[in-house]
Amino acid sequence: xxxxxxxxxxxxxxxxxxxxxxxxxxxxxxxxxxxxxxxxxxxxxxxxxxxxxxxxxxxxxxxxxxxxxxxxxxxxxxxxxxxxxxxxxxxxxxxxxxxxxxxxxxxxxxxxxxxxxxxxxxxxxxxxxxxxxxxxxxxxxxxxxxxxxxxxxxxxxxxxxxxxxxxxxxxxxxxxx
Numbered sequence: 001x002x003x004x005x006x007x008x009x010x011x012x013x014x015x016x017x018x019x020x021x022x023x024x025x026x027x028x029x030x031x032x033x034x035x036x037x038x039x040x041x042x043x044x045x046x047x048x049x050x051x052x053x054x055x056x057x058x059x060x061x062x063x064x065x066x067x068x069x070x071x072x073x074x075x076x077x078x079x080x081x082x083x084x085x086x087x088x089x090x091x092x093x094x095x096x097x098x099x100x101x102x103x104x105x106x107x108x109x110x111x112x113x114x115x116x117x118x119x120x121x122x123x124x125x126x127x128x129x130x131x132x133x134x135x136x137x138x139x140x141x142x143x144x145x146x147x148x149x150x151x152x153x154x155x156x157x158x159x160x161x162x163x164x165x166x167x168x169x170x171x172x173x174x175x176x177x
Contacts, residue, residue, distance in 0.1 A: 002060060002151045004036040005175070006129075008114040009046040010107030011074070019106045026103070026168040027053025027061075038098045040091070041065030043076040046105055051076050066091050072099075090140070092117065101130040102154040103171060106139040119160050123170040124139060132171050133164045140164070 007027075012019045027050040030037055037054050041046055051061045059082045066088050069075060074094025075082060085091040092114060104115045121127050133140055147160045165171045 002036045003105055004038050004062070004099045005030065005101040006095050007037050007039045007050050007105065008107065008111050008118075009039070009105035010049060010111055011040070011042045011047050012045040012108065013049070014046070014106055016137060016148070019046055019136055019139070022134060022168050023047075023049035023105055024053035024065055025173045026050055026105070026134065026171060027055075027059065028057045029168055029172050030054055031059025033055040033106065036060040036062065038062045038064060038095050040095075040110075041075050041079065043074065046107065048076060050105065052081065055074060055079070055081055064091050064094050064098075074127070096121070096127055096129065101132065104131065104133045104140075106134075111141075119162075122161065123157055123166065130163070130175075132174055133163060133166065134171055136165050137168055139175060152164060 009023060022045040029053040037059065039051065043144060054061050055078055061148045063076055063079045064085060065075050067080065067161060070084055083136060085094055093122050102118050118129055118131055122129060150156050151159050163174045165174055
């Protein structure tokens with residue numbers, strides 16, 4: 001069975017073109033290394049860029065999307081497969097069950113929710129996912145500093161086990177190394 005990775009990222013592109021460029025490159029690299037993508041199923045923003053990067057290079061991309069986004073027609077139309085879930089909670093659970101690794105790209109509050117839930121579930125031993133953060137243009141620098149602060153101030157049971165990468169190629173090296 002083909003190994004699958006979750007990609008959590010923004011449904012918007014952000015203000016800097018490099019975010020979408022890195023997302024597309026990551027999708028392409030994952031496809032070239034025969035790694036399937038499981039993600040939120042969106043067509044826009046960085047979500048669309050990572051899916052397109054994989055699909056345009058022969059990759060397999062599964063979207064798992066809540067019904068509420070189908071009604072507003074936000075789904076990608078060219079995915080390998082699309083699964084519709086009743087709500088956001090069941091969507092995330094299905095994504096987590098489908099992968100061994102989580103890759104986090106720039107995004108908004110939804111992306112942060114997915115990142116922190118993954119970290120929390122690792123800490124609680126609900127699962128044990130490798131978490132890789134693509135820190136394009138230092139997008140997550142402040143968040144990384146805050147994670148260090150939480151650890152220094154004694155609020156974490158264990159350090160957040162994040163692998164931080166600056167470029168899509170580093171993400172692949174971290175996964176495969």
